[in-house]
Amino acid sequence: MTPKGFLFSTVEAAIKVPGRKDLALIYSKVEANIAGTFTTNKVKAAPVRLDMKKIRAGRGQAIIVNSGNANACTGLKGLQDADEIAKLIALGLQMNPSLVYVCSTGVIGTPMPMERIRPRVSELIHNLGKSTLQDVAAAIMTTDTFPKIVNKKVKIGNKTGIISGICKGAGMICPHMATMLCFIMTDIAVEQETLDKTLKDAIKTSFNRITVDGDRSTNDTVLIMANGTLGNPLITERMKSYTAFKKALHEVTLKLSRFIVENGEGATKCIEIEVKGAKNERDAARAAFAVANSNLVKTAIYGNDANWGRIMAALGYSGIQMKEEKADIYFGKVKVVNKGITTGKDKEATEVLKGKDIGIFINLNLGSFSAKVLTCDLTEEYVRVNARYKT
Amino acid sequence: MTPKGFLFSTVEAAIKVPGRKDLALIYSKVEANIAGTFTTNKVKAAPVRLDMKKIRAGRGQAIIVNSGNANACTGLKGLQDADEIAKLIALGLQMNPSLVYVCSTGVIGTPMPMERIRPRVSELIHNLGKSTLQDVAAAIMTTDTFPKIVNKKVKIGNKTGIISGICKGAGMICPHMATMLCFIMTDIAVEQETLDKTLKDAIKTSFNRITVDGDRSTNDTVLIMANGTLGNPLITERMKSYTAFKKALHEVTLKLSRFIVENGEGATKCIEIEVKGAKNERDAARAAFAVANSNLVKTAIYGNDANWGRIMAALGYSGIQMKEEKADIYFGKVKVVNKGITTGKDKEATEVLKGKDIGIFINLNLGSFSAKVLTCDLTEEYVRVNARYKT
Numbered sequence: 001m002t003p004k005g006f007l008f009s010t011v012e013a014a015i016k017v018p019g020r021k022d023l024a025l026i027y028s029k030v031e032a033n034i035a036g037t038f039t040t041n042k043v044k045a046a047p048v049r050l051d052m053k054k055i056r057a058g059r060g061q062a063i064i065v066n067s068g069n070a071n072a073c074t075g076l077k078g079l080q081d082a083d084e085i086a087k088l089i090a091l092g093l094q095m096n097p098s099l100v101y102v103c104s105t106g107v108i109g110t111p112m113p114m115e116r117i118r119p120r121v122s123e124l125i126h127n128l129g130k131s132t133l134q135d136v137a138a139a140i141m142t143t144d145t146f147p148k149i150v151n152k153k154v155k156i157g158n159k160t161g162i163i164s165g166i167c168k169g170a171g172m173i174c175p176h177m178a179t180m181l182c183f184i185m186t187d188i189a190v191e192q193e194t195l196d197k198t199l200k201d202a203i204k205t206s207f208n209r210i211t212v213d214g215d216r217s218t219n220d221t222v223l224i225m226a227n228g229t230l231g232n233p234l235i236t237e238r239m240k241s242y243t244a245f246k247k248a249l250h251e252v253t254l255k256l257s258r259f260i261v262e263n264g265e266g267a268t269k270c271i272e273i274e275v276k277g278a279k280n281e282r283d284a285a286r287a288a289f290a291v292a293n294s295n296l297v298k299t300a301i302y303g304n305d306a307n308w309g310r311i312m313a314a315l316g317y318s319g320i321q322m323k324e325e326k327a328d329i330y331f332g333k334v335k336v337v338n339k340g341i342t343t344g345k346d347k348e349a350t351e352v353l354k355g356k357d358i359g360i361f362i363n364l365n366l367g368s369f370s371a372k373v374l375t376c377d378l379t380e381e382y383v384r385v386n387a388r389y390k391t
Numbered sequence: 392m393t394p395k396g397f398l399f400s401t402v403e404a405a406i407k408v409p410g411r412k413d414l415a416l417i418y419s420k421v422e423a424n425i426a427g428t429f430t431t432n433k434v435k436a437a438p439v440r441l442d443m444k445k446i447r448a449g450r451g452q453a454i455i456v457n458s459g460n461a462n463a464c465t466g467l468k469g470l471q472d473a474d475e476i477a478k479l480i481a482l483g484l485q486m487n488p489s490l491v492y493v494c495s496t497g498v499i500g501t502p503m504p505m506e507r508i509r510p511r512v513s514e515l516i517h518n519l520g521k522s523t524l525q526d527v528a529a530a531i532m533t534t535d536t537f538p539k540i541v542n543k544k545v546k547i548g549n550k551t552g553i554i555s556g557i558c559k560g561a562g563m564i565c566p567h568m569a570t571m572l573c574f575i576m577t578d579i580a581v582e583q584e585t586l587d588k589t590l591k592d593a594i595k596t597s598f599n600r601i602t603v604d605g606d607r608s609t610n611d612t613v614l615i616m617a618n619g620t621l622g623n624p625l626i627t628e629r630m631k632s633y634t635a636f637k638k639a640l641h642e643v644t645l646k647l648s649r650f651i652v653e654n655g656e657g658a659t660k661c662i663e664i665e666v667k668g669a670k671n672e673r674d675a676a677r678a679a680f681a682v683a684n685s686n687l688v689k690t691a692i693y694g695n696d697a698n699w700g701r702i703m704a705a706l707g708y709s710g711i712q713m714k715e716e717k718a719d720i721y722f723g724k725v726k727v728v729n730k731g732i733t734t735g736k737d738k739e740a741t742e743v744l745k746g747k748d749i750g751i752f753i754n755l756n757l758g759s760f761s762a763k764v765l766t767c768d769l770t771e772e773y774v775r776v777n778a779r780y781k782t
Contacts, residue, residue, distance in 0.1 A: 040708075041704060041707040041708045042706075042707040042708070042713055042715070043703050043704060043706065043707030043713075043715045044707075044715075070700070072700065072703075072704075073699075073700055073703050073715065073728070073731060073732060073733070074732060075716065075730075075731055075732040077732075107698075107700060108698075108699075108700020108701070108703060108704060109699060109700040109703070109728075109732075109733050110733070111733075171687065172687060172701075172704065213686045213687060214605075214684075214685075214686065215685055215686060215687045215701070215704060215705065215708070216704070216707075216708035217704060218700075218703070218704050218707060293605075294605075294606055295604045295605065295606065295686070295769075295773070295777070296562065296563060296604060296606045296777055299773075299774050299777035299778045300777065300778065302774065302778045303777070303778025303779055305778070307498075307499075308464075308499075308500060309461070309463065309464055309498060309499020309500040309609075310499070310563075310606070312434050312463075312464050312499060312500070312609070313432060313434060313463075313499060313563065313606060313607070313608060313609050314606065315433075315434065316432040316433040316434030316435075316607075316609060317431075317432045317433070317606070317607035322433055322434075324433070324434045324435075324464065325466065337464070337500075339466075340464060340466055341464060341465060341466040341468075341500075342464070342500050342501070342502075378686075378774055379774055379778075380771035380774045380775065382686070382690075382774070383690050383693065383769060383770055383771045383773070383774060384771065386686070386687055386690035386691065386694070387690045387691065387693045387694025387696070387770075388694055
């Protein structure tokens, strides 16, 4: 089940190592409206810089993605390489290069192996339609251990459109305004401005609310292409069908972002941290992220230890307005802290922590603002993966 | 070699577990000038709150410290317990309780086992002089693996004074305005205001420039007692002897803070990160801390991987003013990045990383400000220690 009018292709270009398909192409048979969000890291990869310029026109037809090399910190040469890749695809598909978006993920600082990429472009184009979206999702993986796909049907008038999204993680995850690589396709016709606004709204509470290790990547990119192949009246914000589209897109980004956390490097548990009762929205998010990024909290959860003291310490240094003597903390439904002090229910809380999906609820009891952040535990395997993932 | 007029004592109170001395007393035979800095975490342990009030008067004669329980997040009961401990010591030593400082380190959120502490106080006082400073340094350890002591002689006029300091780490280390527990004693007579200013200056570039895991504790405390037993003319800032005292105190805090990093939980390497060429001092420190707290940088160093891309990414998200195309990065003396791009010297850099003491030098080439931060690598052992250190 993928949206009408999209074709996929994958080839092996041995970008980092041989033995797997690492170059993928997503192609819409017709020009599509496109919207995107990109990393706020000041060090931006060459393809990100290229795409940020192109996206201003709001139109696109192809996305070429490679894994194994981030094409970041590669200077002018990196920009030229990304540009050349777009032009090669445009030439092969006989379209304007401004419609071709380039995305890269992998090691930072190594020049793109153009001598291995160039010879594979014609095969990549030739293969269009022979690969599935699943193949693309697998080709863009780095330290991910499973491909991440979400498909969703949406009733638009009397037609049924489809939104499909794929993404990859799994380290350097603490995005803001975008995360890692995520590509969403739909056959539903959506006006470009509406598409842009809806994507940005959806990301606020999905990709911008997850963290694996607090490290924000140089390559984070989310792109959505709406090619209108469904033939529905163009969706704008004032239309009735907008609500259904918005809801569906939000669900897709939520599920995809959750996949990234579940597949966080070395992760054994998925932890949802909800902060309520904050003085303002910024405080709620800061508090949740401080807890989510605390190595001490993450290792405690890994060790099934209801060490709520580490949560209190993280709240205390998060920079938010708080009063220790007002804070309540729950592990799942077990209240471990009441007004700043222990309830003595550590044993019951330990039972909660033995699960795979852990909920931590914090009520600051100071205001009415809240935020949810998704993270994972910190394990020996995270250390091993990242000590080994050599340049 | 310890300063004249100080006596030490340690006993076992089985505060967390039996089998080791975990309660220590530092006593000056005469009232001393005292200065201190404390955690900026909004969640402050009970003894920290107590000491912050007492220190305003600038006078002290005893410090009682326990390890195994932080007496943090313990509410009113915690404050009463800390106060009672000070009063028991004051009663036994026949002094005003305002001269007794209380410090705690260990698990957060568990009430102090007063029933095991109370009965040991008389023995603790009785034993004064039977323990060494080394014994005290050992008694205040938690996950530390070695006691941390620095002794330093200082020529003051024709006399020779001594500054001795002890401290403990080893996790929840990312202090600001103070760190963990550190006690410095000197027999040199120093005016209280001068003592206070000199301590705060020394801490700026020592304890406030180290990080193990980015987690700032609820208990960070640095105290210095100057009892004047040396009999030198009282040191003020205008005196010639001030320079020697200031220099010596700075050296003591630098060495002690370095010990904490070297003994960081699970650490195998000590990493000094120096950022130069920043637009302002705040940027220099922020950049250095962003790199020092990056799990990806820390695991790469652990894996002897010259993965400078992770350093660039950390600089990029640190929030500082920077231009990728101006940045230079060195591992030791090996330049790996020149104006934002690789020099190809990854092999030489890998050799540097095989050492125990790693220097990372970053020149932003934008201004004239610099900062140094000391950190350690992130290893499987850090995860194990913190997954196991149960409440």
